[in-house]
Amino acid sequence: MASAHPIEANLRPAVEIYTAGACGLCAFACVVSPWMLALAPSVGYGMAGGFVVFGGHRFIQAWRVIRYRRGMRRLPRFAVSARRIPVSKRYLWLGRGFRWQVQHTRRLYEAQQPEAQSFLRPSLAYRTARALEAPLERRHLTWLVDALRADTILNPVRPLPPVGGDPALHAVEPNETDIYMPLGERVGHTLVQGTTRVGKTRFAEVLVTQDIRRQIGGGEVVIVIDPKGDADLMKRLYVEAKRAGRLDAFRVFHLGYPEVSARYNAVGRFGRISEVATRLSGQLSGEGNSAAFREFAWRFVNIVARARHALGYRPTYEQILADVVAIDELMIEYGKHALPAVDETAWQQIIEIEGGLNEKKIPRNMQGRDYRVVAIEIYLQRNKVADPVLAGLRSAVRYDKTYFDKIVASLLPLLEKLTTGKTAELLSPDYNDIDDERPIFDWRQVIRQRGIVYVGLDALSDFEVAQAVGNSMFADLVSVAGDIYKRGVDDGLPGADPDTKPTINLHCDEFNELIGDEFIPLMNKGGGAGIQVTAYTQTLSDIEARLGNAPKARQVIGNFNNIVMLRVREETTAQLLTRQLREVMVSARMLVSMASDNSDVDTDTDFSSSGGDRVSTIPKPMLEPADVVSLPKGQAFALIEGGQLFKIRMPLPKAEDSAELPNNLSEIAEHMRERYQTADHWWDDVAPPPITIDNAAPTGFASPGASGADTDADARQPSAAPASAWAGDDIHDLALDTDDED
Known part of the structure; x- marks a missing residue:
């Protein structure tokens, strides 16, 4: 719709249609009755051709104006099934739209002028139909109300889609195309912002579908962390994992459903033993006077973790809690393990010392301690033993017991939350229980297997536990990412290549509820290990409130190179996008009228x-x-590729790609829908009617981590739009399903 005129003036009557009609009549006259125009038949045919060409040109101009005006009232429906979402090895499909340029700002400015409102307002018939609905319903004429509201192209007064907003924001460019973002840009991380129920979850489904089906180097790792719990998002991961033939790599971890969830030990794998204390104490407050208690807590957790590691145990939350509460028992167990290696008679001497103790012989700071612990301390005072782990335990037990309980008081409530009830079975798994069929996973294992993981943290039920587990997962990922960056993902395996770094797509919904000090290094340094973060949140203030520090919030936001912004309700959040855009010059029309008197009396x-x-x-x-x-x-508006602004709209889902979940996951999904009600189903009244297809449910899916050998042939080789059809090096336009609406 480019125009050579200073003002395009698309919101006006389509006067070109009159010229086109006149040309059509003249062409008809030239062919049927050339004598009426004093033309010979041979000349009349030539004139008719000229009129047809010129009339066609004017009709095209009129149609552009009519289509532009129609789009200002109602955009064409845009619906795509998950099977038809394009997948590429080079690009990420975001939806359909256009690159926002100067002319679009000019058109939007024109649409906001008072004289253009008559072209934006619904027709009189439409307004009358909406006004009649309530009176007809009161008179129980529901059949007539249903007829007026029928969503069919045969109904000229059907209601507008319940999406709200201003259609002009997208209608300023009627020639939309598919919008792609180079995959190389994703390593710079992507921030998706939007208020509730405007499409963040639907956008996440579109991205996750492509990440799962993209076959690069055996598949990409997909991790979705969902604090609240969205049943449709979990179902989308399962369906796409099945369709891509990757069901054996699919895991579900959900704190709200420990009976069927996979198990995960957040402190069980580490590069350095000190990471255990960092992950745990990082959940404690570090503000004001709490900073000192946080350092004490780190020190004592590090002491017990080192001791357990030296004894050959894998750290767990339950074991740490037991050792912090009863550090005497750990001191005795480690002394019995370490001291005989230094002196074969050491333990016999300790027993003899213990036998001669009484309350009067125990130092005041050791009162209340186990007599054997006191005996070990007396033995170590007499015999120098160079053991740093034992030295750490000695420093802990030499504190007055009452004082020791006070300085670790801030740590105990957190540990008790993580080890209470059935949640403890998930976070502190028993590796020796062969009867428990629930799989145990860790991030290195998931990355090596190119896994697909859905993490439901049940934040609505227990925010503190959800936050602690989420931050521990982030800290664990940072540790794994650092190790992958240095040694590759297959370090320790035969023929390991240190340059092997698979792509790790980390999707964090409501990430403002999870963000902490662990998240910042994950974004700063995770890119070198292949981690690509896509974070979803509502407002900028949510991040500031969670961190309690505006500069730190800006530090986090500064790590996102790509911004996708849906509708927001906070001006400060909107300015995060608008302040990064330059000003443009917009043409404005002004009516000028002047009159002046003539003071010369000698003229007429x-x-x-x-x-x-x-x-x-x-x-x-x-x-x-x-x-x-x-x-x-x-x-949404998308600011990607170094500050290029795109206007996009995501597709409405179609129901034809639904699939049945196994019994355990189906039960979780139904409970999530009943308890949480967080799915963005704004599209239910807009999407086309579902198409019934035959999609058999899998059998033998005993747990979320069971083998995918039972998947049907359709899951392994989808027929409608296989991933391989879009996995080539080049991108081709996809004939997406759109329905024009009047």
């Missing part, structure tokens, strides 16, 4: 007047915060 002219239009340019922001606030549901 008493006054003179003039009128006309004056075109000037004024500076305008490319986008204003009000434009972001007015976005319809399912639409």
